[in-house]
Amino acid sequence: MMKTAKLKRLFDLLINGRPQHQPWSLTESRVPVSSYHDLLMWASELTSFDIDTHMQENRLWFGAVLLWLESEVARRHSDDGRLWSVISNGETIRWHPQARDRLFTSDGQPRPLHKDVLIEVANRLELRNAFNVKDTNQWYRLLHLQFGFTHSDAKQRLSAWLSGHSPPVSVDTLLNGVDQGAREFQSLWRSLRNMRLGNVSLESTEHRLKESRWVLPEWCNDLLAAAQASTIETYDEDDETSDSFFTTPRLRWTATEEPWFETELCNLDKLSLTLQSYEVKLQEQVVARLLRQDDGSYINDTEGRIILGDRINVRAQSDLTIMSADGLIVSHSSVCLWNPEKDVNLFRPSDGMITDEQNLKNGQAFDLIATTDLVFDPPAHHSVDLDQGYRIHRFKTGCNTPIVARLDDFVLWDSSEFGMPAQPLPDNVIQVGWTRGSTLDFRDPAQAKLMAPWEVPFKIQIFDKTWRLLGLRWTRADGKLMKWNKPPPYLSLVERDIVKPVILRAILSNGTRIVTIPLKLSVPLIGCFRWTSHGRPSYQGSNRSLSVSDAKRSLWSFYLPPTPDEHGMPFETDPRQTSLMEGDCVRSRLRSRAGVLPVFAGYGASAYVSADPYNSEQHMLDLSSAIFDGGVLGKVKFQGEMAVVEQKEHFELSEDHKLFIWLSTREKPGQLVEVDPKNRVLTDEGCLFLVPEEPWIAALILVFRGERLGSWFDNIRWSSQMLAQKAAEPKLMAALLRCSKAPILHAMGENNHRLKVQAWLCKHWQEVLPVWLLPKGSTIVLEGMTFIVPADEHWLEAVNTLLCDIQPLPDADTILSFIDKLAARLNNESLHQRIGSAVMDLAEVCPLLAARMFRTCLQNYSESLPNGGKDLLLQLIRLYSSNDGKAEELARNYGNRDDAWLRSTVRTLKDLDTSVGLLPSSYCKLAKNSEYRKFALGIWLQEIRNTIRL
Numbered sequence: 021m022m023k024t025a026k027l028k029r030l031f032d033l034l035i036n037g038r039p040q041h042q043p044w045s046l047t048e049s050r051v052p053v054s055s056y057h058d059l060l061m062w063a064s065e066l067t068s069f070d071i072d073t074h075m076q077e078n079r080l081w082f083g084a085v086l087l088w089l090e091s092e093v094a095r096r097h098s099d100d101g102r103l104w105s106v107i108s109n110g111e112t113i114r115w116h117p118q119a120r121d122r123l124f125t126s127d128g129q130p131r132p133l134h135k136d137v138l139i140e141v142a143n144r145l146e147l148r149n150a151f152n153v154k155d156t157n158q159w160y161r162l163l164h165l166q167f168g169f170t171h172s173d174a175k176q177r178l179s180a181w182l183s184g185h186s187p188p189v190s191v192d193t194l195l196n197g198v199d200q201g202a203r204e205f206q207s208l209w210r211s212l213r214n215m216r217l218g219n220v221s222l223e224s225t226e227h228r229l230k231e232s233r234w235v236l237p238e239w240c241n242d243l244l245a246a247a248q249a250s251t252i253e254t255y256d257e258d259d260e261t262s263d264s265f266f267t268t269p270r271l272r273w274t275a276t277e278e279p280w281f282e283t284e285l286c287n288l289d290k291l292s293l294t295l296q297s298y299e300v301k302l303q304e305q306v307v308a309r310l311l312r313q314d315d316g317s318y319i320n321d322t323e324g325r326i327i328l329g330d331r332i333n334v335r336a337q338s339d340l341t342i343m344s345a346d347g348l349i350v351s352h353s354s355v356c357l358w359n360p361e362k363d364v365n366l367f368r369p370s371d372g373m374i375t376d377e378q379n380l381k382n383g384q385a386f387d388l389i390a391t392t393d394l395v396f397d398p399p400a401h402h403s404v405d406l407d408q409g410y411r412i413h414r415f416k417t418g419c420n421t422p423i424v425a426r427l428d429d430f431v432l433w434d435s436s437e438f439g440m441p442a443q444p445l446p447d448n449v450i451q452v453g454w455t456r457g458s459t460l461d462f463r464d465p466a467q468a469k470l471m472a473p474w475e476v477p478f479k480i481q482i483f484d485k486t487w488r489l490l491g492l493r494w495t496r497a498d499g500k501l502m503k504w505n506k507p508p509p510y511l512s513l514v515e516r517d518i519v520k521p522v523i524l525r526a527i528l529s530n531g532t533r534i535v536t537i538p539l540k541l542s543v544p545l546i547g548c549f550r551w552t553s554h555g556r557p558s559y560q561g562s563n564r565s566l567s568v569s570d571a572k573r574s575l576w577s578f579y580l581p582p583t584p585d586e587h588g589m590p591f592e593t594d595p596r597q598t599s600l601m602e603g604d605c606v607r608s609r610l611r612s613r614a615g616v617l618p619v620f621a622g623y624g625a626s627a628y629v630s631a632d633p634y635n636s637e638q639h640m641l642d643l644s645s646a647i648f649d650g651g652v653l654g655k656v657k658f659q660g661e662m663a664v665v666e667q668k669e670h671f672e673l674s675e676d677h678k679l680f681i682w683l684s685t686r687e688k689p690g691q692l693v694e695v696d697p698k699n700r701v702l703t704d705e706g707c708l709f710l711v712p713e714e715p716w717i718a719a720l721i722l723v724f725r726g727e728r729l730g731s732w733f734d735n736i737r738w739s740s741q742m743l744a745q746k747a748a749e750p751k752l753m754a755a756l757l758r759c760s761k762a763p764i765l766h767a768m769g770e771n772n773h774r775l776k777v778q779a780w781l782c783k784h785w786q787e788v789l790p791v792w793l794l795p796k797g798s799t800i801v802l803e804g805m806t807f808i809v810p811a812d813e814h815w816l817e818a819v820n821t822l823l824c825d826i827q828p829l830p831d832a833d834t835i836l837s838f839i840d841k842l843a844a845r846l847n848n849e850s851l852h853q854r855i856g857s858a859v860m861d862l863a864e865v866c867p868l869l870a871a872r873m874f875r876t877c878l879q880n881y882s883e884s885l886p887n888g889g890k891d892l893l894l895q896l897i898r899l900y901s902s903n904d905g906k907a908e909e910l911a912r913n914y915g916n917r918d919d920a921w922l923r924s925t926v927r928t929l930k931d932l933d934t935s936v937g938l939l940p941s942s943y944c945k946l947a948k949n950s951e952y953r954k955f956a957l958g959i960w961l962q963e964i965r966n967t968i969r970l
Contacts, residue, residue, distance in 0.1 A: 083141035091166035099172035164190035217286035220317035270372030361538035408499030462547030562642030621814030622649025624766025651730025750784035871960035902958030
């Protein structure tokens, strides 16, 4: 009776913890981990008499507990190919000899009565099983379906499974299941894959593993290690250094489906994603959505794989983009599925990876993609037409005769080279180039009006006369396949042809060999283009302004003018060797392909391309006359007594949203007034409000709980308010300019706002800088209204630019008052501490002013400082290093020059104090880097040490 009671207790424990769905697996039952010890104890006490009794009287209980025991032992101790021998050998389960003989044969296999009871239990309890599959592995599958995978298999093979190798049948069954339990297993699997791909953190995955019934707690470290060890084949563009956000595409083609390509997202944790969701687009089509999880990670709603086009939608090259719902581009890359320079592209059917002739053997199955004008002999077993003039072919195993690809009467490819290194193409045989004067320069207004297709003349030269040109082939970007027996006078380019170089395939023969040589032609174009949502290029004129948000909503291509060599001869400029500038700030290197622009500051400076930003003032190509950051506000239209403010992001205005007008009246220039919430109306056009009758509107500012959401400034006269006779106090004006993100660097047009800001700053810099250097998150009260200082990483760059313009020179009479304002938080501290704090604060934005201020203090107030100021000077010199090692490091990173060049960019204080002592252009640009600012201050401190004898 006691044994029956123990059996009943174990059975009840199992059944009471079972899930609600069917079918289910035993591991899903919510039983305590200690149950495994109870199962082993129960089995060790079994006798043959007990087995026969239970078979007759408690058959369901006995079969269920027996299957539970065996699955838990297999889960922990079996490995590849071993199952029943592990369960029956008596090492893990201490079987009574007679009980073992009753259940197992002499070689350890289950006896018929053993199998029968397992079949009955699996069916009655609706457990996952494989009894409908007629093979000899039904019992193996039954046990493995109760837990998914073993500990041993996971340690040895999980790495391969996550990298794309076929998993065990039990895992594959669970991955394709539709019930709740299978979905929980799939969630576990996705977590491991996403961690491997860099989309979720190790900590988050570990937490999910410990919560899963499919994994024992003691396995977690082994599973995490195996997942991290798996191979990630990330896609690598040949000209990019950033981390790819997707894996190498693979070709998939089953017997019952059309061919398609697929990839997986990876490295999402490196993209600085913050929103609740993002769209993943292939060209203009949304192929997946990224959804933010509670732990801050992201998963896509396609549960892993992303389809990159199927059949007629497959292109050799496409664009894959991650963007927000309102169109802001987060990351972009071009995806090349096969090489358009080659006549034939080969793929392995086993894993879908692209390969070459050297890695295939005669008689081996393979897939290939070629243009539709190639004819294969013998024909492929199956062929499917793709988009843009391509066709995919499948050759099955066993084709031992050579396969050839013919174009008309020429054999362009054959499989006899399988297993051998590729024969190199002949060098210096043929050359192609555009004819002189064929460049389309869109900076010329007349050429900018030309519409595609553009007929561009070119010429071909054959240097080795032993070779003869048999023909030319070209697949235009619109998919039209063009063929010529002799070179045409020109190529007719469509808009999409400017995305990448034109590739002609020249067929040549020397009498014994026919080869196809790809001829690459960079598009003969000069100009900057943005790509519309419909995939069309739009020329960006250099006289046009650009908003920060619009810049991030498009892909951009730059086509640069040629660069003269040392002999004055023009040669093609490599975009990757040039820099995109915003004012004096280097924002990024250009890409050779269409790409996303970097994040701009938006303080009104121009944007342009420079070949040598730290040593040249020359603009290779202008992108925009001014970059503005209006935030959520767009253009403003005045319609009679009403003003309409465009909203770039649609949202409802609550009581916490406040719209302010910066008004200008004769009595009070620069007055800030809130628009009565009752007088503002949201329409499809934007926000409408009543315009005051007399004043002139200089700017609009939208804030939410004190933080700026957006602003608009009148492009003509807003800066005039700063120099008016009755202008607002400098401190208030400084706060307004900072909190509203005024375009203080806008210097284009008749009204040069930057010059007016400079003139105002020259007069009031001692009152302005303490406000402009307030830490982010500080509060500022403007006419009774509280504003929060925005967290703008580019603000100090803008202030540095203005201070480089005016180069203020402190005087002895006002310097201590300025220090007290700058170090207001230390007013109760010593002068020594206040001066040191002020120097460090100024060093963050203008090391020249910091050095001049410190020099003035030492020259006039050294008697008020400990040891005459020498101690403070030595402390600062130690803090701001200017040694040779630092100089060499900075010179390499910024300008790729030597340390002598870097030191030459920092002129002496003595030179700068003279009327001709202008700051070098290289300094103004390098000073946007914090490490360089520290280095420059270090040099000036050493000069002060040498000139002022303390």
